[in-house]
Amino acid sequence: MSSALLHLDQPRTVVIKNNHKAFTYRFRRLTAADWKKYYNGITSTTEIVNGEMRRVFDPNTALQELCEETLEHVDGYTAPGGASVETLDKWKMKLPIAHKIRAATVLTDVASDQPGDLSVITDLNEVQLAATWSADESGNMIRFLGLIHRFRHPSIDQLRRFNRESSRTLVVGGSRSGKTIWPGHQEVLAAFYDELIVSVDGYSLGISALTDQVDLIKREMDTHHKVAAARALFASGDDAEVQTAAGAQG
Amino acid sequence: MYVERDYQNLRIAAREVFEEGLAWKRVQRRLLLDRVPDRAEFIEQCMPARNLADGYYAWIDYLLWLSTMHDVVSFRDLTASEAEGIRLVRAARDEFAARHVHCPKCGELNDRAAVGCSSCATPFST
Numbered sequence: 001m002s003s004a005l006l007h008l009d010q011p012r013t014v015v016i017k018n019n020h021k022a023f024t025y026r027f028r029r030l031t032a033a034d035w036k037k038y039y040n041g042i043t044s045t046t047e048i049v050n051g052e053m054r055r056v057f058d059p060n061t062a063l064q065e066l067c068e069e070t071l072e073h074v075d076g077y078t079a080p081g082g083a084s085v086e087t088l089d090k091w092k093m094k095l096p097i098a099h100k101i102r103a104a105t106v107l108t109d110v111a112s113d114q115p116g117d118l119s120v121i122t123d124l125n126e127v128q129l130a131a132t133w134s135a136d137e138s139g140n141m142i143r144f145l146g147l148i149h150r151f152r153h154p155s156i157d158q159l160r161r162f163n164r165e166s167s168r169t170l171v172v173g174g175s176r177s178g179k180t181i182w183p184g185h186q187e188v189l190a191a192f193y194d195e196l197i198v199s200v201d202g203y204s205l206g207i208s209a210l211t212d213q214v215d216l217i218k219r220e221m222d223t224h225h226k227v228a229a230a231r232a233l234f235a236s237g238d239d240a241e242v243q244t245a246a247g248a249q250g
Numbered sequence: 251m252y253v254e255r256d257y258q259n260l261r262i263a264a265r266e267v268f269e270e271g272l273a274w275k276r277v278q279r280r281l282l283l284d285r286v287p288d289r290a291e292f293i294e295q296c297m298p299a300r301n302l303a304d305g306y307y308a309w310i311d312y313l314l315w316l317s318t319m320h321d322v323v324s325f326r327d328l329t330a331s332e333a334e335g336i337r338l339v340r341a342a343r344d345e346f347a348a349r350h351v352h353c354p355k356c357g358e359l360n361d362r363a364a365v366g367c368s369s370c371a372t373p374f375s376t
């Protein structure tokens with residue numbers, strides 16, 4: 001765990017271990033476009049098969065592609081003759097798929113980490129995240145706690161947009177036996193983040209801590225952290241939940 | 251097919267959701283009062299089956315929330331699918347209300363054709 005600041009503008013290093021051997025993946029800084037492509041590649045469906053509900057949530061192909069798109073260097077692998085694997089043509093495609101998925105899974109490791117009741121400070125909502133970001137010089141992955149994001153309260157229109165986008169689906173193969181495709185709503189969450197963010201703690205850009213420079217936060221905050229923070233905000237109980245029919249019968 | 255524009259099937263889903271709500275209340279009452287050996291199996295047996303793909307019910311849940319909230323805040327920029335959706339869930343709610351009556355003794359909701367209350371067994375006058 002680290003009490004240091006998470007450096008948003010630094011490349012990320014992920015170390016994975018397999019059979020007591022360490023493999024180091026060095027990524028360039030991930031952009032909003034990288035994350036958007038990742039989200040769009042996730043498969044999330046439900047359908048009834050032989051009377052049973054079958055749910056499929058598969059991020060693996062998207063994770064593999066995220067790794068291949070943003071990876072710059074690796075250590076721990078060797079090509080025939082002992083040369084660096086990076087000397088091979090299309091070397092990224094030759095890395096073990098399971099390793100690429102594991103490394104990319106670490107890139108996506110950020111989640112809400114609320115210590116207790118959500119605190120409301122002078123009309124602001126505070127969300128706390130925890131994230132694994134990058135390895136230190138010894139190859140140990142550092143976990144950051146206490147990554148604070150403070151938001152204004154969502155308006156009823158914003159809540160409506162969130163509920164609407166969360167409920168939109170596509171059905172293919174017929175209305176009765178068809179498959180429901182659940183599109184992700186990460187882009188909407190990232191947009192809400194930009195609309196509502198007021199200040200952050202725990203992050204830095206260059207040598208300076210990021211605090212309440214809203215335009216800078218919007219431009220530089222990692223998109224996946226935006227999505228995690230906004231998701232925690234809308235799940236915090238500050239919003240009215242979508243009612244079921246049992247509650248709406250009146 | 252984007253479910254929000256499939257009004258025909260959304261009407262079916264809305265009717266099912268209201269019936270589900272009533273069935274769920276009855277299941278909860280039974281689970282509270284009686285010892286049931288396998289709760290999950292009991293719930294599965296008592297709850298009516300859904301006939302449409304999952305996505306329809308998610309949109310109906312949203313429309314029910316929107317319909318209630320619209321009474322409070324009167325959204326001015328509803329999309330066509332939201333406006334039509336509010337209309338159809340309210341119609342389904344009205345149809346459901348027309349098919350059911352409250353027991354004069356305990357207030358429980360019963361089918362209009364029932365001869366007595368499913369909860370307190372009070373006979374309904376004909």
